[in-house]
Amino acid sequence: MMGINLHMALRALLQNQLQTALTLCGMSVGVAMVVVVSGLGLGAQQRIEDQIESAGPTLITVRAGNYRPAAIVTSGQQDSSGGEPPEGTGSEESWNSWEEAESAAVAREQARAKTPVMDKYRTPADPLDSAELALIDGQVANVRAVAGTLSGNVTLDAGTGLPVRITRVAGFGEAWPEIRGWDLLAGRLPTASEHAAGAPLLLVSHDVAARLWPAGDALGQQLGLKGQTLTVVGVIRDTQGDGSSVIVPTIHLPLAMAQRLLGRSTYDEIIVRSASVGTTTQVAADIKLALRQLHALPDDTLDDFRVESQSVSAMPSMGMDPRLARAVHSNVVEFEQESWEEMAKSLRQAGRTFTLLLAAAAAVSLVVGGIGVMNIMLVSVAARTREIGLRMALGARMQDVMLQFLVEAVVLAAIGGLLGLLLGAGGLLVAEYGLAWATAISPTMLLAAIAMAVSTGVIFGYSPARRAASLDPVVALKAE
Amino acid sequence: MPVISLQNLKKVYKLGDNTVNALRGVSLDIEEGEFVAITGPSGSGKSTMMHILGCLDRPTEGHYLLNGNDVSNLSRDELADIRNRQIGFVFQGFNLLPRTTAAENVEVPLLYSRPVLPASERRARALEALRAMGLTDRAFHHPSQLSGGQQQRVAIARALVNRPTLILADEPTGNLDTATSIEVMRLLQELREKQKITIVLITHEPDIAAYGTRIIAVRDGIIISDKPNVPRRVSDEPEALPLAAVG
Numbered sequence: 001m002m003g004i005n006l007h008m009a010l011r012a013l014l015q016n017q018l019q020t021a022l023t024l025c026g027m028s029v030g031v032a033m034v035v036v037v038s039g040l041g042l043g044a045q046q047r048i049e050d051q052i053e054s055a056g057p058t059l060i061t062v063r064a065g066n067y068r069p070a071a072i073v074t075s076g077q078q079d080s081s082g083g084e085p086p087e088g089t090g091s092e093e094s095w096n097s098w099e100e101a102e103s104a105a106v107a108r109e110q111a112r113a114k115t116p117v118m119d120k121y122r123t124p125a126d127p128l129d130s131a132e133l134a135l136i137d138g139q140v141a142n143v144r145a146v147a148g149t150l151s152g153n154v155t156l157d158a159g160t161g162l163p164v165r166i167t168r169v170a171g172f173g174e175a176w177p178e179i180r181g182w183d184l185l186a187g188r189l190p191t192a193s194e195h196a197a198g199a200p201l202l203l204v205s206h207d208v209a210a211r212l213w214p215a216g217d218a219l220g221q222q223l224g225l226k227g228q229t230l231t232v233v234g235v236i237r238d239t240q241g242d243g244s245s246v247i248v249p250t251i252h253l254p255l256a257m258a259q260r261l262l263g264r265s266t267y268d269e270i271i272v273r274s275a276s277v278g279t280t281t282q283v284a285a286d287i288k289l290a291l292r293q294l295h296a297l298p299d300d301t302l303d304d305f306r307v308e309s310q311s312v313s314a315m316p317s318m319g320m321d322p323r324l325a326r327a328v329h330s331n332v333v334e335f336e337q338e339s340w341e342e343m344a345k346s347l348r349q350a351g352r353t354f355t356l357l358l359a360a361a362a363a364v365s366l367v368v369g370g371i372g373v374m375n376i377m378l379v380s381v382a383a384r385t386r387e388i389g390l391r392m393a394l395g396a397r398m399q400d401v402m403l404q405f406l407v408e409a410v411v412l413a414a415i416g417g418l419l420g421l422l423l424g425a426g427g428l429l430v431a432e433y434g435l436a437w438a439t440a441i442s443p444t445m446l447l448a449a450i451a452m453a454v455s456t457g458v459i460f461g462y463s464p465a466r467r468a469a470s471l472d473p474v475v476a477l478k479a480e
Numbered sequence: 481m482p483v484i485s486l487q488n489l490k491k492v493y494k495l496g497d498n499t500v501n502a503l504r505g506v507s508l509d510i511e512e513g514e515f516v517a518i519t520g521p522s523g524s525g526k527s528t529m530m531h532i533l534g535c536l537d538r539p540t541e542g543h544y545l546l547n548g549n550d551v552s553n554l555s556r557d558e559l560a561d562i563r564n565r566q567i568g569f570v571f572q573g574f575n576l577l578p579r580t581t582a583a584e585n586v587e588v589p590l591l592y593s594r595p596v597l598p599a600s601e602r603r604a605r606a607l608e609a610l611r612a613m614g615l616t617d618r619a620f621h622h623p624s625q626l627s628g629g630q631q632q633r634v635a636i637a638r639a640l641v642n643r644p645t646l647i648l649a650d651e652p653t654g655n656l657d658t659a660t661s662i663e664v665m666r667l668l669q670e671l672r673e674k675q676k677i678t679i680v681l682i683t684h685e686p687d688i689a690a691y692g693t694r695i696i697a698v699r700d701g702i703i704i705s706d707k708p709n710v711p712r713r714v715s716d717e718p719e720a721l722p723l724a725a726v727g
Contacts, residue, residue, distance in 0.1 A: 003599075004591055015579055390575045393536060394638070395564020395592035397557040473536045477575075 002407070009408035012380065013415075023376040024416045030362075030369030031420025031453050032427060037362040038445050039428040041355030043438035048351040058144075059179070060272040060284050062136070062291070063306045064128045126295045126304050127266035135294055136272055140286045142279040147176040148267035150258060153248055157224030162212055168250040169225070171258025177236070179273045187219045187234030190254050198256025203234040208249040223251070226261055276344075284309050366452060369416065370460040377409050377464035388468050389476025402469040409461020410454055417453025421446060481548050483646055483678045484510040484533065489542035491528050491701075502528040503539070504701035512645070515672045515679045515711065517692030522684070525701040527650075530682045534567055534648045535559045547645060564592050568639025572651035574631045576623040576638075583619045586610060586638045593642060609637040613667070629660035636667060640677075647671065649681045653688055665691040666714040 013020045128148065137146045151170035156162060174195050177184075185206055190199060202223065209218035209232075221232045230253065259265050274283040284307050291305055381388070388401055396404075431437045491503040502525045510516055520526040531537035532544060535551055536559075544552045551562055563569075576585045586606035590597050597605075610619050613633040623631050632652060639647055649668065653661035669691060671677045681692060689695050690712040697705040 011580070386575070387577060390571075390577070391588065391592075392560065393534070393563060393569050394589040395560050395642075397560045397592070399557075400592055474531050477536070477571075 005404055005407040006411065008404055009411040012384075012408055013412060016376075016380065019376050019379065020412065023372045023412060024419060026372035027369040027413055027416025027453065027456070028419035028423055030366040030456075031417045031449050032423035033365040033420075034359070034362040034449050034452060035421055035424025035441075035445070036427040036431070037358040038355070038449075039424070039439045039441055040431060040437060041351075041358045042440040042442060042445065043432075045348075045351040045355055046440050047438040048347050051347075058274045058276065058280055059309070060274060060280065060287065061306075061308045062128065062132070062270040062272065062287060063308070064126070064266070064268065065304065065306070128268070128270055128305065129266045132291060132294065133267065133270055135290050136270060136287055139290055140272075140283060142275040142283050144273040144275045145175045145179045146270060146272050147173045147179050148255070148270045149173075149176065150255075150262060150264060150266065150268045151250070152262040152264075154225050154261055157227065162223075163214075164212070164249060166248055167223070167225070168248045169258050169261055170250050170252050171255035171262075172252050173255045176271075179271055183237040185235045185237055187232070189234055195254045195256070198254050198258075198260060200228050200230045200257065201233045201254070202230045203236050203252040204232060205250070206235050206237055208251070209235050211249055228257075228261070230257075280309050366456055369453075370413075370456040373409055373413050373416075373457055374460035374464060376412065377405060377461050378467070380408070381405060381464050381468040384468075385471065385476050385479035388471050389473050389479065392471070392473035393477060398469040401471075402465045405465035405468045406458065406461050409465065410457035413453045413457025413461070414450065417450045420453065421449055424449070482509040482545075483512050483514075483547060484508070484680070485543075485545040485548075487543040487545070489529075489532065489539045489544060491525075491532065491537070492540045501701055503532075505542070506698075506701075506703055508696070508703065508706075510678060510680065512678055513672060513676045515669065515681070515691070515693045517681045517683060517689035517695045517709075518698060519683055519686065519689045519695060520698035524698045526682050526698045528701075529698065530648060530650050530680075533680060534569060535562050560592070561594070564589055565642060566644050566646060568636075568642070568644040568647045570632070570635050570639050570647060570649040570652045572654040574623070574628075574635045574655070576631055576634060578624065579622055581620045581622060582610060582615060582626065582634045582637075583607060585623070585634055586641050589638060589642045605641055606637075609641040610634070612640070613637045627660075628656050629663055632656060632660070632664050633667065636664070636671075640671070645678060647677055647679045649679065651683055652681070653683070653685070661688065662714055669711065669714070 130148075133146055133148050136143060149171055151168055153166050154169045155166050156164070174190075174192060176182075177189055187203075189203070190201060194201065204212065204218055212218065213221055218232050218235055223230045223232075230251075236252070253261070272283065272287065274280040288303065288307050291307075292303065295304055297304065391401060391404075425441065428439045428441060432439045486506050486508040489503055489506040490501070493500040493502055504525075506525075506529065518526050518529065528537070532539050535546070535554075538554075538559075539552050542552070543550050546562065546566060551559065554562070569575075576582075577588070583603065583606045586609050587602045590602040590605060607616070607619055610616060613636055615630060615633055615637065618626060618630055618634075623634070626634065632655075636647075647668070652668075653664055656664060665688065668679055668681070672679050672693075679692075681688070683689050690709065692709055693711050695705075695707055695709045696703055
């Protein structure tokens with residue numbers, strides 16, 4: 001029965017080509033408006049989201065060992081109870097020459113190799129290893145990605161002809177480039193199997209590449225480290241800073257390779273991306289709780305690890321001494337984080353309001369399209385009164401007539417809707433590539449637009465169809 | 481049992497403050513296989529009678545038994561089913577759907593049959609009905625490509641496609657020339673004689689009424705005469721033409 005109605009509807013619409021075409025215009029413009037507007041709204045929302053994400057803190061760093069404020073008072077010494085040697089502070093610049101700096105670095109490396117001395121100011125550290133990584137990955141909610149790293153200084157094999165003798169080796173896993181937001185400038189990233197095997201290859205940042213190979217292309221260059229020959233396969237830019245100091249250039253190796261070179265299987269640092277800006281504080285708190293449980297720390301004991309969100313990590317780069325930053329962070333709880341999350345929330349709210357406002361405007365144009373459908377249907381019912389009377393005389397029930405006209409309205413609206421989708425998609429492409437506006441198309445949105453078109457057909461087709469169905473057959477048969 | 485039995489049928493229309501007594505007590509029995517011609521001037525109530533007989537309208541008072549069932553008080557949809565299954569209509573203006581083939585026009589009543597017939601069955605029955613009307617080679621022509629006589633024969637095929645017991649013909653020759661009118665009347669006579677279909681014909685032309693087996697005259701809402709008639713034969717016509725030359 002539906003097939004017959006569809007057939008009849010298409011025939012009737014084809015018989016009134018001009019009216020049908022005009023109504024289709026109205027309907028498709030309405031639907032196109034909805035598509036364009038929601039595409040722009042969604043695009044704007046995504047752009048807001050991207051900006052929040054890129055500017056806002058979602059990065060959480062977990063380091064082994066804890067820093068106690070007392071250490072600031074006692075000395076300027078580095079905390080090496082289990083973590084990496086902090087870098088990037090002003091002290092290194094005070095060395096007079098590279099030789100001096102290098103020997104200091106060597107000394108530090110040697111000191112590091114020894115068992116950490118425990119004194120009353122330091123909390124003995126449980127090193128971070130795969131247990132912690134798995135725990136954060138598996139047990140903490142709203143974690144988008146987790147990766148671990150370890151780093152240490154390694155002396156280059158003799159005869160490399162490079163301007164440095166020591167390099168800082170940093171291991172990274174597969175998830176790391178995405179979490180850190182590395183841009184690959186040249187070459188490639190290691191493959192999954194190269195990661196698994198700890199292949200002898202390395203990545204350098206473009207700064208380091210320029211320092212080590214000032215003559216030219218870094219790709220394909222080789223380094224000798226502890227008897228192994230490593231090849232440069234990629235050059236990156238690390239938006240977070242690649243951890244290179246002025247003195248000791250950092251090279252990035254597959255984690256397994258770095259672990260072999262440094263003779264450790266633990267991580268210095270685990271970095272975590274939270275699912276979104278709004279969840280970072282919670283994720284950091286959850287990680288703390290989970291790690292305390294894993295390390296079986298009694299309630300009256302301090303953490304034997306540090307969990308820092310991005311804002312705190314960023315403080316040194318804003319000119320604050322990292323030790324002071326940590327002290328501030330431990331006292332002013334989640335200060336910056338909270339305000340960021342508030343801001344993100346209000347930005348998202350604004351985006352949603354903006355989209356809703358636009359959608360309301362689009363809905364109005366859809367209503368206008370619907371009125372067009374209603375108009376053509378009323379005209380059609382009036383013009384075909386005699387046909388309706390005939391169909392009734394031949395046995396059509398009220399519902400048959402009703403269905404016939406309703407299907408006609410819905411077919412009209414649906415065709416208009418499809419045309420509108422194409423028109424709207426075209427409009428969005430123009431906005432995206434012609435005007436460089438942020439746009440987004442989601443399948444849900446397209447389905448919703450079609451659904452709206454069809455329901456417009458039903459809503460605005462109902463009254464004319466009802467009018468047709470309730471005609472008196474005697475009167476309808478006499479109509480001209 | 482009569483096919484049609486009217487018992488003191490009355491119909492009152494209200495037009496504003498005026499009431500019009502279109503039918504003022506009509507009683508009538510029509511047996512199976514009769515060819516009844518109802519005549520009368522305009523305003524006599526014959527159209528109202530036709531609408532009630534066709535289950536398009538309901539009487540204000542009295543009873544209408546169609547094949548023994550009282551249909552005077554059925555709902556709109558029940559009446560629609562009765563029209564669909566038991567009554568075939570032939571109209572003055574043919575009432576074919578424009579830009580629709582003859583076969584599709586004939587299929588229309590089958591669209592509303594319950595249970596719904598499959599499309600192939602509908603098409604087969606429509607073509608069969610058209611064949612019976614001698615229109616096999618016109619089955620896929622649109623009404624605008626057919627002559628008046630051919631159009632009326634398509635309409636008769638449509639009336640017959642659902643195998644009704646009663647054919648109601650409302651001025652079926654009103655839009656046709658004499659030769660074609662005669663051809664249509666011959667077809668109706670054949671239906672009565674070969675298929676025992678009861679036919680009620682409404683006309684104001686005595687010439688056309690003469691083809692019936694019974695002539696009823698209506699005036700001012702009552703029956704003024706009801707006589708059996710020796711039907712006029714097509715062969716009586718001086719200008720009778722063979723079928724092939726018609727239309």
